[in-house]
Amino acid sequence: MEIKKHYKLYKDGKQWCCMALAAAAVSAGLMLGNASVKADTATTANPQTEQVVTPAADSTSQTTDLAAQEKAAQAKDNGNYGWLDSANVVNNGNLQVSGWQATNQAAGKDNRYVIAYDSTTNTELGRTKVNGNLARPDVAKAYPNVVNAKDAGYQATMNSLDWSKVKNVDDHLQIVSRYSNAANGEGDHVDSWSQPINLDKSNNAYLDNFSIVNNQLQVTGWNATNKALGKHNHYIILFDRTAGHELARQKATAVARPDVAKVYPQVINAQNSGFNVSFSLANVDLNHELQVISRYSDVQNGEGNNVNYWYAPKKFTPNNTSNQGNLDNFNLSNGELTVAGWHATDYSQVESNHYLILFDKSNNTQVASIKVTNVARPDVAKAYPAVQSAGQSGFNASFGKVNLTPGHAYQIVSRYSTLAEGNGDNGQSKFTDFWSAPVTLNQQAYNIDNFSATKDGFNVTGWVASDQA
Structure with a gap:
């Protein structure tokens, strides 16, 4: 029998130690009867001795030693x-x-x-x-x-x-x-x-603004979702929920939304999930329920494989659809026309631009138009408490010098419009009109202030006013 030593490297604190393991092995050959075999030199071996090894300053040798250990250990576990x-x-x-x-x-x-x-x-x-x-x-x-x-x-x-x-x-x-x-x-x-990893699959969105601004539907908001992966075309779709069909779509340019990214750090596109688009009011019925859809698609036209977020529908028509007004004063003096009155309707909350139009009813033509700022009318608010805008429905404005035709009938049209220019009508805008009663320029009046005799005849003073003038 012979003694074999194996050395195992291990770490004790900050020091590497070498442990000798003694093992007995039977020599090759046959052991016969009671015969005994003796070594030439008797050696007493300690089966476990410990030797402290100071690690070398060069980490390469440690790496080499570790690699050697790993290779040696592969025989035991190669998994x-x-x-x-x-x-x-x-x-x-x-x-x-x-x-x-x-x-x-x-x-x-x-x-x-x-x-x-x-x-x-x-x-x-x-x-x-x-x-x-x-x-x-x-x-x-x-x-x-x-x-x-x-x-x-x-x-x-x-x-x-x-x-x-x-x-x-x-x-x-x-x-x-x-x-x-x-x-x-x-x-x-x-x-x-590894096993497959799962990404967050929530679809998060919010519509910040859905309103009418200068004759267009303005839509701003955000849509953050990992479901947009692989779908690089972002569309905002305007949908008529009442009629059940799409009205228009706009391809959105990504808008940075660091606020959304902060709330949804697990969503990859949250940082640039914002959008800001506008839609023409042409062919849009404000009496219908309108809905905005945010869509990410894998094809250019927004079809194909897509993921949608449907925002809450909105109806722009006011609950109170009444429309009333009055022309309090129509004053033509020295060729200058001034008018005063009121026009109360909650459509003005959507159609926020107020115009006054001087209209020649006799030949069906517009003479002039002006944009006005409303004035307070508490008397109208008291008379029409159900109209939210009644308290600020008044107008008092001058058309300046105008050329009017004697004998013609004229009307004042008070118009609330979505359009911020012209007379509020460009063929695509939405507007609500109130037409005043006609004023016909066929009035005349006179007065004799003094009629007295003189040695040369008569002295007459007075005045005469006529629309014919």
Whole structure:
């Protein structure tokens, strides 16, 4: 029988120790009867001796020793073990991952990477080098024959991933933990593929503004969802819910929304989820319920595979649709026309531009138009309490010098319009009119102030006023 010693390297505090393990082995050959075999030199061997080894300053030797241990240990356990503990999207596109990979096959492979991979499209999204292994005593306990198990852990934040390569939120996404002998992570390597990771699939949105501004429907808001992955065409659609059909669509340019990104850090497109579009009022019936749809699509025209968010419908027509007014004063003096009156309707809340139009009824033509600012009319508000805008429905304005035709009938048209220019009507605008009673220029009056006799005849003073003048 002969004694063989094996040396095992282990760490005690900050020192590396070498332990000698003695083992007895039967020499080759036959042991006959009671014959005894003696060694030439008697040696008393301690089966376990400990020797303190001071680690070398050069870490290369330590790496070489570790690689040697791993290669030697492969005979006992050549498995490749790993697990992804967590994978979370942070900061709207970065991927924070943690887990472990333990294998003796990592011998000589000192470059460690984590790789984000889309197995559905067979595309790498990006990779990050792992700097510094994490202690995993739990892994070491489970795999005692794997040399690197005790330091198998990793934690990394993967930046600059190319999410445009993902075609669908349901793509099979995996994290690959890799040991490689090449600095770029290629070369000879050993990989551990994680279970599929799941992205947040909520569809989040809000409509900040849906109103009429200068004869257009102004729509602003945001829509943040990972379901938009692979769908790079963002459309805002105006839908007539009452009639049940689409009215128009606008392709949206992404607007930065850092406020949304802060609330939804797990949503990749949240940072640029905003939109701001306008729709013409042509062919839009404000008496209908209108609805806005935010759509992400994988084709240029907004059809194809798409994900929609339907915002709450809105009806622009006021609850009170009454329309009333009165012309209090029509004064033509020295060729200058001034008018006063009121026009109360809640359509003015939508059609916010107020015009007065001087209209020649006799020949059916517009003579002049002016834009006015409303004045307070508490008397009208008292008379029409159900009209929200009645308290600010008055007007008092001058058309300036006008050329009017004697004998013609004229009307004042009070108009609330969505259009902020002209007379409020461009063929596409929405407006509400109140027509005053006609005023006919056929009036005349006179008065004799004085009639007296003189030595030369009569002295007559007085006045005469006529529309014919």
